[in-house]
Amino acid sequence: MSVLDTETFHRWIVETARLVEANADRLTSLDAAIGDADHGINLRRGFQAAVTALAEKPAATPGAVLATVGRALISKTGGASGPLYGTGFRHASKSLGEAAEVSELQLGAALAAAVAGIRQLGAAAEGDKTMVDAWTPAVAAYQSTVDGGGALAEATRAAADAAEGGLRSTVELQARKGRASYLGPRSVGHEDPGAASTVLLLRALATVTAET
Amino acid sequence: MVGIVLISHSRVVAESTAELVGHIAAGAKVIPAGGTDDGRLGTSTERIAAAIAEADTGDGVLLIPDIGSSVFSALALLEEFESASRVVLADAPFVEGAVAAAVAAGVGLSLNEVHLAAEEAREVRKL
Numbered sequence: 031m032s033v034l035d036t037e038t039f040h041r042w043i044v045e046t047a048r049l050v051e052a053n054a055d056r057l058t059s060l061d062a063a064i065g066d067a068d069h070g071i072n073l074r075r076g077f078q079a080a081v082t083a084l085a086e087k088p089a090a091t092p093g094a095v096l097a098t099v100g101r102a103l104i105s106k107t108g109g110a111s112g113p114l115y116g117t118g119f120r121h122a123s124k125s126l127g128e129a130a131e132v133s134e135l136q137l138g139a140a141l142a143a144a145v146a147g148i149r150q151l152g153a154a155a156e157g158d159k160t161m162v163d164a165w166t167p168a169v170a171a172y173q174s175t176v177d178g179g180g181a182l183a184e185a186t187r188a189a190a191d192a193a194e195g196g197l198r199s200t201v202e203l204q205a206r207k208g209r210a211s212y213l214g215p216r217s218v219g220h221e222d223p224g225a226a227s228t229v230l231l232l233r234a235l236a237t238v239t240a241e242t
Numbered sequence: 243m244v245g246i247v248l249i250s251h252s253r254v255v256a257e258s259t260a261e262l263v264g265h266i267a268a269g270a271k272v273i274p275a276g277g278t279d280d281g282r283l284g285t286s287t288e289r290i291a292a293a294i295a296e297a298d299t300g301d302g303v304l305l306i307p308d309i310g311s312s313v314f315s316a317l318a319l320l321e322e323f324e325s326a327s328r329v330v331l332a333d334a335p336f337v338e339g340a341v342a343a344a345v346a347a348g349v350g351l352s353l354n355e356v357h358l359a360a361e362e363a364r365e366v367r368k369l
């Protein structure tokens with residue numbers, strides 16, 4: 031059994047910020063097709079604020095890292111993705127509690143808590159063409175890998191791969207939430223920007239846990 | 243008196259609506275919270291929190307959001323208040339709900355009644 035420490039969670043956020051920065055223009059152009067063309071800009075700002083907050087006041091536990099990130103995303107992002115991801119991180123933080131180290135089971139519970147929080151805040155379900163369409167199969171893939179006796183690194187990689195599958199599935203979907211929903215059938219044919227950024231977040235998690 | 247916070251994606255929309263409401267319901271405490279803290283379109287929970295503090299005179303605060311991130315930011319902020327039921331979020335049309343709420347607040351009605359007034363504005367027909 032492998033465990034993740036505070037430093038690993040910190041690196042997850044730094045790696046996510048790096049991926050968001052590298053993909054900011056792509057996220058924004060996806061959002062320009064069906065949204066209001068600010069997803070990359072907003073999310074870059076949010077994760078930069080999260081990295082800064084962690085540098086200024088280092089967190090003592092994995093849960094504290096995620097709480098700081100949640101607070102920074104909610105207050106600094108600006109768009110709808112900030113409160114959604116921020117709430118996800120906050121719920122994950124509560125799930126981890128004060129634990130100094132996190133097992134694959136605890137991480138699975140935290141990811142499930144994050145998705146539950148996001149679904150509740152956004153009142154979104156699978157098939158609505160939102161980040162939920164990437165999160166839901168990712169968490170399921172993580173769980174089934176762990177349940178099958180897979181290592182943590184395999185589970186996080188399975189989650190990232192499943193999120194990518196979920197992202198591809200959003201192309202054919204018609205949006206039922208957010209600005210894209212006003213487009214009706216015209217929202218079909220485009221990837222959902224929120225699902226695209228969820229892939230980055232989970233890819234970053236797979237990267238920093240690859241050696242565990 | 244119940245305070246009212248108008249949360250918009252746009253600073254100008256929040257401020258202009260507060261100005262309009264102020265003319266119709268003089269004396270009501272209506273605080274705008276629009277745009278991000280660096281002046282872009284979007285919402286800022288810090289701005290909303292500051293507006294709540296300014297609007298709160300002890301009788302409660304009603305939040306009226308417009309669209310998209312306004313609603314999510316308000317909900318995410320309310321999670322922090324948790325047990326504090328003195329701050330509530332209205333599911334109401336932005337301008338009409340703000341006017342109805344401010345008139346109700348201005349005559350000293352309770353948070354519950356002001357909340358109801360805002361949400362009833364949805365049912366008011368124009369034609």
